[in-house]
């Protein structure tokens with residue numbers, strides 16, 4: 001029961017340490033985690049072999065772990081020091097569609113709660129502010145929440161946006177937490193219907209928050225919007241401070257930016273984001289690739305010693321195959337948030353030269369907006385000859401985790417043919 005306050009106290013204290021003091025903390029935890037994994041986790045007994053681990057720099061000598069490694073060997077990632085019956089289990093698929101089973105102990109589940117509480121309070125939330133979370137799940141209130149501290153209400157991510165907004169208007173929360181693809185349509189309806197719901201702050205995560213979406217959410221709800229970064233496998237990795245920097249929770253997770261051969265890149269260089277959560281012992285993830293690109297940013301003016309992260313737009317999972325056979329990241333055309341007339345959208349590449357633009361209308365798309373959508377998709381396809389069809393839909397089907405996969409390609413990158 002004390003796991004959350006212990007994590008929280010460490011986060012509050014450590015954030016103001018210097019970079020070198022933070023590095024010492026994470027290095028000590030990392031060396032201990034690797035020793036634990038080597039001695040009790042079958043997968044790492046084999047994969048880490050006798051590679052020496054004396055400092056954080058040695059981490060880059062270890063192999064990178066992918067989603068498929070975990071999916072194909074799930075059972076061999078669980079530490080023999082844990083009783084499997086005492087562990088909780090969940091699955092993640094994410095935008096790759098690759099299901100990764102996750103096992104975690106009760107104590108480990110406290111990390112995510114502590115991280116969020118830390119983030120909210122650093123951004124100005126009060127302990128008695130009501131939080132509303134629009135999500136695909138609902139957690140039971142913990143002891144503090146039963147006493148009215150950090151109260152949280154859950155609304156279903158699949159509900160109709162107008163209904164959700166009316167619920168919000170009656171609940172009057174101070175804090176709203178969801179994906180940007182949920183917050184943005186709510187902001188648009190809030191403005192267009194004149195509901196003028198105001199918030200103390202909004203917390204976004206799980207998908208890319210574009211500057212346009214941030215501005216629109218912020219202006220509609222008259223509140224600041226804070227972003228955070230993570231995945232189901234790693235839990236939260238970084239959070240945005242009031243100065244706008246995404247701070248890595250360095251005392252709890254090691255983040256590396258790696259190049260093609262798995263070696264660390266210098267600060268500022270964009271590479272693949274690889275994480276090692278230091279608190280995850282029941283099923284350790286060592287050098288786990290999240291499939292995103294990013295770089296380390298400069299120190300933040302807020303004075304925290306925690307390093308900053310810049311996440312480049314784009315998961316690496318979605319690959320478009322163009323008519324010429326060239327491949328592109330699907331996110332190269334994921335920039336439609338500012339086009340008026342719709343609440344949400346999804347782009348599906350049905351064939352190399354055919355894209356279907358499905359959208360939920362607000363006012364509807366006029367000729368000018370359709371042309372704009374078409375020209376952006378074409379630009380994302382490097383000007384190749386493609387056709388765009390428009391389809392008005394009542395809602396966009398969300399994935400199992402409640403996220404919208406904005407760009408879906410039905411092509412296989414290796415063949416260029418539809419599947």
Ligand SMILES: [Zn+2]
Nearest residue numbers: 241245300302
């Ligand atoms: Zn900062």
